[in-house]
Amino acid sequence: MALSRVAVRKVGKRFGPYRALAGVDVELAAGEVCALLGPNGAGKSTLLGILSTLVRPSSGEIAYVEGDRPRALDDRLRREIGLLAHASLCYGELTAVENLVFFARLYGVTDPQGRAHALLDEVGLDARARERAARTYSRGMLQRLALARALVAGPSLLLLDEPFTGLDRGGALALGQRLGQARAEGAIVLVVTHDLEAIAAVTDHVVVLRRGQLAHVEKRRGFGYDELRDLYHRHAD
Amino acid sequence: MVTQGHATGFLRTASAVAAKDLRVELRSREVVYTMTFFAAVIVVVFSFAFVKDQKALVEAVPGVAWAAVIFAGTIGLGRAFDREREGDTMRALLLTPAPRLAVFAGKTVAITALVVAVEVVALPLCLLFFNVDLGAAVLHLALVLVLGAIGFAVVGTVFAAMLLRVRSRDVLLPVVLYPILVPMIMAGTKATGALLAGAGGEAWFWTQFLAAYDAVFVIVALWTFEALVIE
Numbered sequence: 001m002a003l004s005r006v007a008v009r010k011v012g013k014r015f016g017p018y019r020a021l022a023g024v025d026v027e028l029a030a031g032e033v034c035a036l037l038g039p040n041g042a043g044k045s046t047l048l049g050i051l052s053t054l055v056r057p058s059s060g061e062i063a064y065v066e067g068d069r070p071r072a073l074d075d076r077l078r079r080e081i082g083l084l085a086h087a088s089l090c091y092g093e094l095t096a097v098e099n100l101v102f103f104a105r106l107y108g109v110t111d112p113q114g115r116a117h118a119l120l121d122e123v124g125l126d127a128r129a130r131e132r133a134a135r136t137y138s139r140g141m142l143q144r145l146a147l148a149r150a151l152v153a154g155p156s157l158l159l160l161d162e163p164f165t166g167l168d169r170g171g172a173l174a175l176g177q178r179l180g181q182a183r184a185e186g187a188i189v190l191v192v193t194h195d196l197e198a199i200a201a202v203t204d205h206v207v208v209l210r211r212g213q214l215a216h217v218e219k220r221r222g223f224g225y226d227e228l229r230d231l232y233h234r235h236a237d
Numbered sequence: 238m239v240t241q242g243h244a245t246g247f248l249r250t251a252s253a254v255a256a257k258d259l260r261v262e263l264r265s266r267e268v269v270y271t272m273t274f275f276a277a278v279i280v281v282v283f284s285f286a287f288v289k290d291q292k293a294l295v296e297a298v299p300g301v302a303w304a305a306v307i308f309a310g311t312i313g314l315g316r317a318f319d320r321e322r323e324g325d326t327m328r329a330l331l332l333t334p335a336p337r338l339a340v341f342a343g344k345t346v347a348i349t350a351l352v353v354a355v356e357v358v359a360l361p362l363c364l365l366f367f368n369v370d371l372g373a374a375v376l377h378l379a380l381v382l383v384l385g386a387i388g389f390a391v392v393g394t395v396f397a398a399m400l401l402r403v404r405s406r407d408v409l410l411p412v413v414l415y416p417i418l419v420p421m422i423m424a425g426t427k428a429t430g431a432l433l434a435g436a437g438g439e440a441w442f443w444t445q446f447l448a449a450y451d452a453v454f455v456i457v458a459l460w461t462f463e464a465l466v467i468e
Contacts, residue, residue, distance in 0.1 A: 052332060075334045086325075087328075089325055089332075090326065091326055092324060105249075106335040107334060108334065
């Protein structure tokens with residue numbers, strides 16, 4: 001069953017003496033694309049890490065809700081989470097197909113080969129490239145592969161950290177459309193980005209972090225690029 | 238898209254992770270070549286260093302063999318986990334719904350296979366350069382070395398995974414690893430020495446000690462691995 005809501009309650013994170021996050025409250029709902037904005041070092045990637053279950057919060061809690069029932073923080077919950085991080089999270093020695101088949105198996109996907117090829121078609125990695133070792137890929141190709149890996153199990157919580165990095169104009173447009181599709185399918189999408197132009201058309205929810213604290217939250221259908229830019233400058237700078 | 242109910246079972250995941258690691262290594266052969274070359278150099282150098290009456294000193298064989306395996310193993314361990322760091326793929330593994338302990342088991346199996354591959358080269362080289370004929374005890378020695386490889390891989394995988402994001406991990410890994418390996422290395426050298434001396438009873442005692450060491454650290458590793466690898 002898919003997640004319907006994720007509630008971040010008073011979440012804080014310290015790395016030794018450094019405070020990365022402090023008392024952050026955010027509510028993410030199914031069928032929404034949330035843009036998580038903020039300057040470098042604001043705590044965006046840390047929050048993404050906590051939501052992905054890879055980073056333990058120092059304080060506060062995260063509630064993953066399915067329907068009306070909270071989900072236990074167990075192995076099965078991670079099937080619902082797709083993460084695109086700064087690094088590709090893929091093996092350079094393996095081809096794109098081998099990478100996706102390997103991860104599809106770990107996610108328990110039926111027909112890993114078929115799923116791998118379908119995803120590579122979707123992200124636009126051509127047939128010749130997908131049989132080459134991933135270490136030979138350009139930054140943009142690697143980003144497409146990383147996106148395919150994040151989508152491999154059809155996650156209902158999609159966490160994307162700077163997903164437009166390295167993509168050409170066509171790739172960025174296709175990614176924007178894919179985010180819109182994920183929203184239409186009822187996924188919870190959280191995007192950390194500085195590319196406000198690319199994300200504006202699909203954003204329903206804006207969260208701005210500054211120095212590890214919540215600076216602004218706003219929810220409504222459709223933000224324009226100028227509005228997002230103004231919000232960013234008003235609350236993040 | 239449909240997902241299978243119990244597809245991410247323990248054995249299935251562990252074998253997928255081990256197969257992936259070995260496939261990556263077979264493609265580059267970088268780790269196994271480095272480890273084997275290093276182990277061979279240690280054996281050759283020590284066979285010329287430990288000489289008495291113009292003959293290589295047989296009493297040095299246990300120490301030389303185990304030093305070669307442990308030092309070469311440490312190089313392999315560090316490099317194998319460097320690969321996981323390059324694409325941050327350890328995070329990708331931990332992010333899957335597969336049991337995290339199965340990820341640990343898979344990586345341990347792959348490291349064990351690499352260490353055994355080094356032993357397959359280092360041991361005959363040791364016997365050759367030190368002019369030792371083990372006879373039927375060679376099978377018992379093989380068992381001792383496999384138990385040693387398992388113990389090394391279990392402890393090494395936990396610490397290498399824990400230090401994955403630490404900047405000075407290359408320096409820290411031997412510092413934290415070797416003190417914990419000391420009982421295993423002692424048991425291994427004692428068992429090997431006893432086999433060379435034809436003391437079968439003593440060799441079995443140390444073999445059992447090695448098996449117990451492995452069992453204890455498998456339990457400790459399974460208990461602590463998840464807590465150690467999450468930030």
